Amino acid sequence: MTCRDPSPTRLMEDNHINTQSHSCYTDRPAHPGIFPTRESGKSAHQPGGPSVDFPVSVVLPAGGTGERTGLQTPKQFCSFLGRPLISYTIQAFERVSWIQSIVVVVAKENMDLMTDIVQRFQHKKVRAVPGGSTRHRSICNGVRALADGEEERPKVVIIHDAVRPFVDEDLLYKIAMAAKEQGAAGAIRPLVSTVIATTSEGYLDHSLERAKYRASEMPQGFTYDVIYQAYQKCSESDFEFGTECLHLALQYCGTNAKLIQGPPTLWKVTYKRDLAAAESIIKETLSRSACVVTGGSEQAVTLADALQKAVGALNVELDVIPDLMGENAGYLLKEWNFIQVSVNRSCLSEVEAVLTDLESGNRALLHPLVVIWVHLSSSDELSVSGRGVEPAGIMDLASAAKLQNILLYGIQLGQTKDNSSQMALFILVEMPANTSSVSRTFLFCFNDNVKNSPMNTINI
Ligand SMILES: Nc1ccn([C@@H]2O[C@H](COP(=O)(O)OP(=O)(O)OP(=O)(O)O)[C@@H](O)[C@H]2O)c(=O)n1
Numbered sequence: 001m002t003c004r005d006p007s008p009t010r011l012m013e014d015n016h017i018n019t020q021s022h023s024c025y026t027d028r029p030a031h032p033g034i035f036p037t038r039e040s041g042k043s044a045h046q047p048g049g050p051s052v053d054f055p056v057s058v059v060l061p062a063g064g065t066g067e068r069t070g071l072q073t074p075k076q077f078c079s080f081l082g083r084p085l086i087s088y089t090i091q092a093f094e095r096v097s098w099i100q101s102i103v104v105v106v107a108k109e110n111m112d113l114m115t116d117i118v119q120r121f122q123h124k125k126v127r128a129v130p131g132g133s134t135r136h137r138s139i140c141n142g143v144r145a146l147a148d149g150e151e152e153r154p155k156v157v158i159i160h161d162a163v164r165p166f167v168d169e170d171l172l173y174k175i176a177m178a179a180k181e182q183g184a185a186g187a188i189r190p191l192v193s194t195v196i197a198t199t200s201e202g203y204l205d206h207s208l209e210r211a212k213y214r215a216s217e218m219p220q221g222f223t224y225d226v227i228y229q230a231y232q233k234c235s236e237s238d239f240e241f242g243t244e245c246l247h248l249a250l251q252y253c254g255t256n257a258k259l260i261q262g263p264p265t266l267w268k269v270t271y272k273r274d275l276a277a278a279e280s281i282i283k284e285t286l287s288r289s290a291c292v293v294t295g296g297s298e299q300a301v302t303l304a305d306a307l308q309k310a311v312g313a314l315n316v317e318l319d320v321i322p323d324l325m326g327e328n329a330g331y332l333l334k335e336w337n338f339i340q341v342s343v344n345r346s347c348l349s350e351v352e353a354v355l356t357d358l359e360s361g362n363r364a365l366l367h368p369l370v371v372i373w374v375h376l377s378s379s380d381e382l383s384v385s386g387r388g389v390e391p392a393g394i395m396d397l398a399s400a401a402k403l404q405n406i407l408l409y410g411i412q413l414g415q416t417k418d419n420s421s422q423m424a425l426f427i428l429v430e431m432p433a434n435t436s437s438v439s440r441t442f443l444f445c446f447n448d449n450v451k452n453s454p455m456n457t458i459n460i
């Protein structure tokens, strides 16, 4: 993470949260069970399934100073892997096809910075407007700006704190549909602590029955008319001290919001430690899939099959393709990790071609990409130089790729003479200097005949 302050301590591995899995939607407290929870295993919005046939726009309040982090840089502008937090949040909305536009509300002094972020990270649906002195004032500015935009006035407005970067399409879909139906809808989470009321002298007055209450989170959705009217009618005190848009809809429009339980990853980055948590989730997400390019050779396909079996037990997806030509070129856009398996002597040209494609597509603009070149060499090849292909070539390539934010690693696997089916790891060429900024795990499954060691995990 990059801010004008020392980095927070990295979180322990077991604090990592799986942003894809929704198995935690229904964690405690469940009693007394009056709150709806997510139906297990069912996705409301399957790709190709029901879509949204009314205009939906988004307001992302990002006009705060992030006082509670204790950092100089407002948290929404702190960078992870070279990209500010706000850009991750924007991307989460931008990739949802049925969202027509996004208004980001920022403090006047940060308008230029925001414009620069929109350009640098090629955000397409975004417009920045100036914020207000409180969160409600900022949101209100955003809602009003939606009426002045060039696009169709939205039927539904989704409001989401810019500092909650992990929101998925499934939940957005449910919020949008419920908001259209009901006038307002919001995400909730079970409380982790009991809420108590204190006396003015600092003693316990009473405590609330935790199971009856929920934490109100974001996103929240409203029909445009409801949220617009709520802000038209609310008091100065609401603007100054209020923290809940759903409350304004209820108080000023008589709209009872539909409540929908969301995943734990909806939490708001509030303290410095939350920035560390966000960073580790971002990094973990990058590691969960890879594409193996086999070149079509029998040996490479065998290796890829073994890899695929091995990753089956892990939460990793592995696509195996012969090349990146034609329709397979789409993998260049989809994946962040490539394993290029080569068997012939002039194999560097294959990995060079992958690098050229990735570079020309500006693919490593947002995150570093990892490319692992695996050279399967024969015993003949090894016997000539003793080491197989000269490492200098791959090191030169890796140095050039590093400048483009692509981390290239080289691994050479050779068949030993005493056991023709056994493979051994010979060299690991070039560890790029900024390796520590990305933590990715790749699993290499060597031939099953390798004694006592059918699998080896390489942590990068
Ligand atoms: N005048 C404000 C204050 C807050 N926000 C935004 O509202 C969201 C949630 O608010 P919060 O977590 O309280 O952010 P800050 O106000 O920046 O944090 P702090 O209270 O610690 O200063 C953030 O995206 C924040 O940028 C805003 O748009 N305008």
Ligand SMILES: O=C(CO)[C@H](O)[C@H](O)COP(=O)(O)O
Binding pocket: 135, 161, 216, 217, 218, 243, 244, 245, 268
């Ligand atoms: O959860 C929320 C609304 O339900 C808001 O994110 C929360 O109220 C913002 O409050 P604060 O600005 O004090 O962090």
